[in-house]
Amino acid sequence: MPARILVADDDKFVHAVFGDLLAGAGYTVLPAWDGEEALTVARAEHPDVILLDIMMPKRTGIQVAQDLKTDAATRHIPIVIVSTLADALAAQISRADVYLKKPVHPDDLVGTVGKLLAARGDAAGVPGGDAAPAPPVIG
Numbered sequence: 611m612p613a614r615i616l617v618a619d620d621d622k623f624v625h626a627v628f629g630d631l632l633a634g635a636g637y638t639v640l641p642a643w644d645g646e647e648a649l650t651v652a653r654a655e656h657p658d659v660i661l662l663d664i665m666m667p668k669r670t671g672i673q674v675a676q677d678l679k680t681d682a683a684t685r686h687i688p689i690v691i692v693s694t695l696a697d698a699l700a701a702q703i704s705r706a707d708v709y710l711k712k713p714v715h716p717d718d719l720v721g722t723v724g725k726l727l728a729a730r731g732d733a734a735g736v737p738g739g740d741a742a743p744a745p746p747v748i749g
Contacts, residue, residue: 612687613727616640616657617735618648618674620666624712628661628692628719634718645669649677652684659726661719662706679705687728692719 615637617628629639634699638659642648643669652660652674660678662671669677678684691706692714708722 612636612638612659613723614638614640614655615723616642616644616648616651616655616660616672618645618651618661618662618666620644621663624663631716631720632723635723635725643667645671645674648674652678652687653681656684657687658730659723660687660689661692661723662689664691664695675706686730688730690722690726 615632617625617632617639618641619625619628622644625643629641629642631736640651640653640655646668648660648662648666649669649672651657660675661736662674666674671693675689675691678687678689686715687707689706690708691711692710692712694712707726710718
């Protein structure tokens with residue numbers, strides 16, 4: 611079963627690009643268009659990795675990450691903050707696992723997801739098999 615990646619961003623272009631990249635790498639993409647929807651989808655679907663923008667309507671990515679990391683049912687899910695904001699401090703405050711600055715190189719995005727899945731021991735969810743090393747996390 612392919613790993614499921616939640617993409618939470620209010621930008622249609624980001625959804626299209628990230629969705630194509632992740633689906634092309636063999637992942638299933640779960641979309642969310644604002645912070646509240648991201649929380650709802652994360653709690654209902656328990657994705658394998660969550661990609662969060664910081665600036666979203668209804669709830670920021672920081673608020674979403676904080677809520678998910680303090681919830682026993684979702685705290686184990688790796689969170690990647692993907693934002694145009696240059697300050698990686700936001701990722702630390704939110705308790706995110708990784709920070710990537712937009713624009714993100716496609717290899718960095720897919721590689722980061724693969725590395726997080728491998729670190730969780732979810733090699734079955736990583737396209738390409740069980741022992742393929744993922745590129746290093748860029749953050």
